[in-house]
Amino acid sequence: MTRIRNIKQLADLAGVSTGTVSRALADSHLISAGTRARIKALADEHGYRPNIMARNLRIQRTGAIGVLIPLGHQTGQHISDPFFITMLGLLADSLTERGYDLLLSRVIPTDGGWLEKVVDSGRVDGLIVIGQSDQADALDKVAARYRPMVVWGGYQAGQVHCSVGSDNRLGGDIAATHLIEGGCRRIAFFGDPRALEISQRLQGCRDAMARVGLTDGPTVLPAQLVAEAAHPDIARFLGDSSQRPQGIVAASDVIAMSALRALAEYGVAVPDDIRVIGFDGLAIGEQTVPRLSTIRQDLTRGAEHLVDMLLRRIGGDDTESVVMMPELVVRASS
Amino acid sequence: MTRIRNIKQLADLAGVSTGTVSRALADSHLISAGTRARIKALADEHGYRPNIMARNLRIQRTGAIGVLIPLGHQTGQHISDPFFITMLGLLADSLTERGYDLLLSRVIPTDGGWLEKVVDSGRVDGLIVIGQSDQADALDKVAARYRPMVVWGGYQAGQVHCSVGSDNRLGGDIAATHLIEGGCRRIAFFGDPRALEISQRLQGCRDAMARVGLTDGPTVLPAQLVAEAAHPDIARFLGDSSQRPQGIVAASDVIAMSALRALAEYGVAVPDDIRVIGFDGLAIGEQTVPRLSTIRQDLTRGAEHLVDMLLRRIGGDDTESVVMMPELVVRASS
DNA sequence: CCAGTCAGTGCAAAGCTTTGCATACCCTGC
DNA sequence: GCAGGGTATGCAAAGCTTTGCACTGACTGG
Numbered sequence: 001m002t003r004i005r006n007i008k009q010l011a012d013l014a015g016v017s018t019g020t021v022s023r024a025l026a027d028s029h030l031i032s033a034g035t036r037a038r039i040k041a042l043a044d045e046h047g048y049r050p051n052i053m054a055r056n057l058r059i060q061r062t063g064a065i066g067v068l069i070p071l072g073h074q075t076g077q078h079i080s081d082p083f084f085i086t087m088l089g090l091l092a093d094s095l096t097e098r099g100y101d102l103l104l105s106r107v108i109p110t111d112g113g114w115l116e117k118v119v120d121s122g123r124v125d126g127l128i129v130i131g132q133s134d135q136a137d138a139l140d141k142v143a144a145r146y147r148p149m150v151v152w153g154g155y156q157a158g159q160v161h162c163s164v165g166s167d168n169r170l171g172g173d174i175a176a177t178h179l180i181e182g183g184c185r186r187i188a189f190f191g192d193p194r195a196l197e198i199s200q201r202l203q204g205c206r207d208a209m210a211r212v213g214l215t216d217g218p219t220v221l222p223a224q225l226v227a228e229a230a231h232p233d234i235a236r237f238l239g240d241s242s243q244r245p246q247g248i249v250a251a252s253d254v255i256a257m258s259a260l261r262a263l264a265e266y267g268v269a270v271p272d273d274i275r276v277i278g279f280d281g282l283a284i285g286e287q288t289v290p291r292l293s294t295i296r297q298d299l300t301r302g303a304e305h306l307v308d309m310l311l312r313r314i315g316g317d318d319t320e321s322v323v324m325m326p327e328l329v330v331r332a333s334s
Numbered sequence: 335m336t337r338i339r340n341i342k343q344l345a346d347l348a349g350v351s352t353g354t355v356s357r358a359l360a361d362s363h364l365i366s367a368g369t370r371a372r373i374k375a376l377a378d379e380h381g382y383r384p385n386i387m388a389r390n391l392r393i394q395r396t397g398a399i400g401v402l403i404p405l406g407h408q409t410g411q412h413i414s415d416p417f418f419i420t421m422l423g424l425l426a427d428s429l430t431e432r433g434y435d436l437l438l439s440r441v442i443p444t445d446g447g448w449l450e451k452v453v454d455s456g457r458v459d460g461l462i463v464i465g466q467s468d469q470a471d472a473l474d475k476v477a478a479r480y481r482p483m484v485v486w487g488g489y490q491a492g493q494v495h496c497s498v499g500s501d502n503r504l505g506g507d508i509a510a511t512h513l514i515e516g517g518c519r520r521i522a523f524f525g526d527p528r529a530l531e532i533s534q535r536l537q538g539c540r541d542a543m544a545r546v547g548l549t550d551g552p553t554v555l556p557a558q559l560v561a562e563a564a565h566p567d568i569a570r571f572l573g574d575s576s577q578r579p580q581g582i583v584a585a586s587d588v589i590a591m592s593a594l595r596a597l598a599e600y601g602v603a604v605p606d607d608i609r610v611i612g613f614d615g616l617a618i619g620e621q622t623v624p625r626l627s628t629i630r631q632d633l634t635r636g637a638e639h640l641v642d643m644l645l646r647r648i649g650g651d652d653t654e655s656v657v658m659m660p661e662l663v664v665r666a667s668s
Numbered sequence: 669c670c671a672g673t674c675a676g677t678g679c680a681a682a683g684c685t686t687t688g689c690a691t692a693c694c695c696t697g698c
Numbered sequence: 699g700c701a702g703g704g705t706a707t708g709c710a711a712a713g714c715t716t717t718g719c720a721c722t723g724a725c726t727g728g
């Protein structure tokens with residue numbers, strides 16, 4: 001009843017060779033049904049499990065997909081951010097359903113080779129990167145030679161890596177247009193445009209304003225994505241009543257919530273004095289006071305696309321980037 | 335400039351043996367500084383990264399910690415559940431800070447060996463299991479021989495596996511006592527007591543009621559943990575106005591939110607007609623209408639304990655289970 | 669009765685590192 | 699000039715599977 005730890009021991013016990021054991025456990029029809037059953041029973045009885053590392057080394061695949069969260073432009077950010085977490089949960093569900101494990105890494109791309117390190121480590125069969133941060137070039141460089149990688153984020157012409165994401169420019173445009181239609185002329189944009197997606201949202205905002213003659217565009221406050229870090233900046237900005245905008249386009253729901261909180265503290269009425277619109281469409285936005293208007297991205301569909309396309313790429317197919325339409329959700333904050 | 339894929343090629347290129355390369359890359363002082371620098375430069379130039387699977391196989395460790403979410407008593411449940419996700423984010427932060435990767439698995443323990451499969455696979459250096467579900471026995475069995483495992487969940491006397499969690503009985507007691515002090519005599523408990531933690535919360539609820547002579551205890555509605563599945567049951571239960579309780583102890587904040595929603599739909603005033611209290615203290619409870627009273631568990635500290643203790647166990651130490659004190663948070667729903 | 673087939677099994681290489689031990693060389697001190 | 703002690707490197711085993719190929723024996727058909 002002693003524990004069996006490798007295939008050799010089991011082979012000796014069964015009086016066959018390791019090859020036979022390996023094949024028997026894999027249900028190969030090369031092995032007679034009798035031997036097969038006997039070996040399996042023996043393996044079961046002695047609690048033998050093949051060593052996955054050795055197996056992976058041999059067959060050159062791991063059954064794991066890496067999910068990477070590059071925190072390029074803001075070191076303070078944590079994975080516990082609601083957006084990442086939501087996406088992560090969706091990916092986990094979708095991947096486990098397909099029999100893959102999920103290897104989570106939070107990386108701070110300070111050195112050049114952060115992505116190569118994961119790719120070449122051979123630890124994963126494919127890679128999902130959540131957000132380009134300010135690392136679009138690094139992603140392109142790797143994508144040129146490493147196929148099984150898809151990225152959640154923005155799309156720009158000429159991009160080498162395969163991305164899934166929303167039409168961020170359009171989203172920003174819709175958000176700003178919505179505020180303008182509500183009568184706003186002085187608009188502020190809260191978000192750090194070093195991240196590709198956010199710069200696109202800002203661009204959309206500018207476009208919408210330019211169309212009605214507001215060629216200066218919005219005032220930009222490069223707020224951090226993470227709530228705790230953003231709040232002081234936002235509070236300071238809004239504290240100066242002389243520069244208060246009439247409308248705020250926030251680059252994410254989390255930033256918008258920070259803004260709502262700060263405005264409440266200053267006694268500014270939303271949406272009467274200042275209108276606020278977020279971006280993402282997280283569930284949490286339903287629960288704010290007032291309930292947050294937002295530009296919804298369909299994360300569920302996004303996650304499914306990411307996994308689908310990644311598996312196709314692992315299988316050798318090629319895939320085009322996907323740009324999904326964002327959707328205006330008007331609640332009570334605008 | 336051709337890509338180098340294994341240590342042998344690099345060794346040939348450098349005109350040394352593989353052993354020397356291996357040591358050089360590991361910065362071993364056995365290798366002269368000159369050779370070391372030369373090899374490193376060469377490795378860098380040709381983009382060589384050691385194959386992690388081979389390395390893991392050789393040194394018998396993986397640098398990854400498995401996080402397991404057993405969904406024993408309810409097949410519908412998804413990882414996207416807010417509680418799991420919150421915990422997962424905290425663990426991810428804590429683990430990556432300490433240089434470990436996080437391998438996420440959602441398992442449905444139908445067959446006996448679900449846990450053994452992960453443990454013996456050699457894919458991870460240690461295991462964090464989130465929630466005992468109804469699998470306490472399976473956990474004990476494995477814990478008897480596999481040291482590097484810690485479990486988030488309840489503690490009961492005689493338990494073999496090492497757990498971190500709240501005093502659930504006490505939490506249930508506090509919750510029920512709070513409702514009783516608010517004048518409730520007919521109390522309902524929403525939650526499926528097949529899970530250890532929940533049965534303990536129910537027990538606490540019973541204890542509190544017994545102390546004031548309510549020996550029948552609460553009416554138990556074995557609601558699912560996941561919101562979508564629980565809602566119909568809860569709505570049906572509350573729809574029958576003849577059996578409506580005066581107070582509801584929900585086994586989780588998510589269940590409580592479902593109850594709040596159902597009550598709002600029936601036009602029942604909270605807390606005036608029915609008082610509701612949840613369990614967990616998730617951030618999301620701040621945003622409900624009315625804001626949810628709850629029993630808070632300190633998940634941040636819990637996650638840190640889990641990781642700390644796991645690493646200590648990996649290092650060979652032994653660790654005692656930790657039971658943290660839950661805390662009553664009175665907001666507006668009770 | 670023999671050549672040929674086929675089912676079932678064994679052998680050993682390959683996958684890539686790490687590391688204990690052996691080796692080679694260069695000094696130093698006597 | 700030689701024993702002894704470092705220092706720098708090479709050799710090869712070990713870690714555990716999977717799998718192409720070779721082999722054995724039994725059986726079929728002529």
